[in-house]
Amino acid sequence: MSAEGEGSDLLDDYLREALARLGRPGFEAVLRAADATCMLLAGGHAAVLEGPDGEGGFGPVLQREYLALLAVLITGRTGHHIIALPQSDGTAGWAVVEEHLLHYPKALEELRTRITAQAHASAQTVRALEYLWETD
Template identity: 75%
Template sequence: MNKGGEPDLLDGYLREAPARLGRSGFEAVLRAADATCALLAGGHPALLAGPDEVAFGPDLQREYLALLAVLITGRTDHHVITLPQSDGTAGWAVAEKHLAHDPKALEELRARITARAHDGARTGRALEQWWDTE
């Protein structure tokens, strides 16, 4: 319960997540989210990545993103959507509730995110080439 006597937003998550993830997975997600929140609070950019010492596979990555969305937005009405990657692995994005039920809007969002990621990767490769020639 929060100070106003209302159920705390994270109470349900913190009670249910260990059963879904197992103790070590739950702890890994919490450590990763805590580190990310500390970086963001300090004004630093944060890379969405889990701890190296734990197998931080796709299920934990998705859970981590969902937890960050709740912590950042203060809401639980978002949806984590799958973004297929060119290498066959899955990536994710957080979408507003109304998009989850609009296949056309969801596909347009996926296309925009994918295009932005490809542009960023091209820019990164160009900068690396430039850096290597200097």
């Protein structure tokens, strides 16, 4: 990937590499998702993700790549890493971390634990709110 601070070439290089990793259908699905997300978030709406035509949902590979693209778009850098966050149902969630955290396994694991705990707490809150909504 491009070195930090190389301007517009950074995104071009990143996108070429993503195309090589995903192939055209997956790459286009990730770009559509990122574009739709930017437009929806700018308008204050939630994003809905779709996979390539005929391939089912927006699976883990596309989710990871989508998050990586958003991280590049948001930070303007490629010096980040995507880490897996195991979910209770066996699927993986993802988080973006700075590269230096990879050199500190204990700190990385503590961060992973905190993010997972927060996600579980948020899910419990959502379930409680849904229950209250349904009982009114």
